[in-house]
Amino acid sequence: MMSELRPALVSFLLLTVVTGLVYPLLVTGISQAAFSDAANGSLIREGDKLLGSRLIGQPFSDPKYFFGRPSATAPQPYNGAASSGSNQSPTNPALASAISDRIARLRALDPGNQALVPIDLVTASGSGLDPHISPAAAEYQVPRVARMRNRPENEIRALVKEATEGRAFGILGEPRVNVLLLNLALDGKRAS
Structure with a gap:
């Protein structure tokens, strides 16, 4: 044995x-x-203060900031320990209701903006942690952010353009905007 x-x-x-x-x-x-x-973790700091990560979305609810994609993580949004989507099918009435509510909230914050709301502003990503939005989603928010900050729209558009990342290796993925980095730029902060 x-x-x-x-x-x-x-x-x-x-x-x-x-x-x-x-x-x-x-x-x-x-x-x-x-x-x-x-x-x-691609952490962004200001001195000793941790501002966030380039890899995980942050909840921004103040209308003077750009909003990221909604998060379906629990118990709070953008919970890195509970990465998941909502797993609701496109025919689920709860998903349709959530999207309608999100569109209504965006319209209420910017009633003069009659452009179509980009889909990534009203639907959660598969992980619920996506730190990026499409350039179209950022562009949609420019009038509201400019009005709330009392700054010209072309100045805000320039920040969006500067924050827009291209395709990886020029061919992979889609152009995207990191919401945290853009909002830091709005506040005059540089990521380090």
């Missing part, structure tokens, strides 16, 4: 050390050396 148990225990201990200690330390070391900012 011991002759069969010993190789199993040695294999167990060896694999535990390799996969539980050596591999994680190696991957952590490589990520810290090669991709330190991303490995540490």
Whole structure:
């Protein structure tokens, strides 16, 4: 019995050390050396104050700021520990009601804006954590933000254009705007 148990225990201990200690330390070391900012959450700080992350959306409800995509995470929006979408189908009356309510809220905040509301301002992403909106969603909000801040629309549009990220490698994905970085720029802050 011991002759069969010993190789199993040695294999167990060896694999535990390799996969539980050596591999994680190696991957952590490589990520810290090669991709330190991303490995540490792409955090944005102002001095000692943590402002947020480039990778996780933030709740902005003040109309002087750009709004991000709605979040379906629980118990609060943009909860990184509970990443998920609503999983409601397009035919679900609750989803249709939520979208109608979100459109009504956007219209109430900017009654003069009769443009179509971009879909990403009224629907949650699959993760519920998306920090980006489309350039069209940012453009839709420019009149409201300019009015609330008493600044010219062309100045706000210039900030949107500056905050717009292109396609990865010029071909992958769609252009997008990081809402936190744009709102920091509105406040005259630079991400660091």
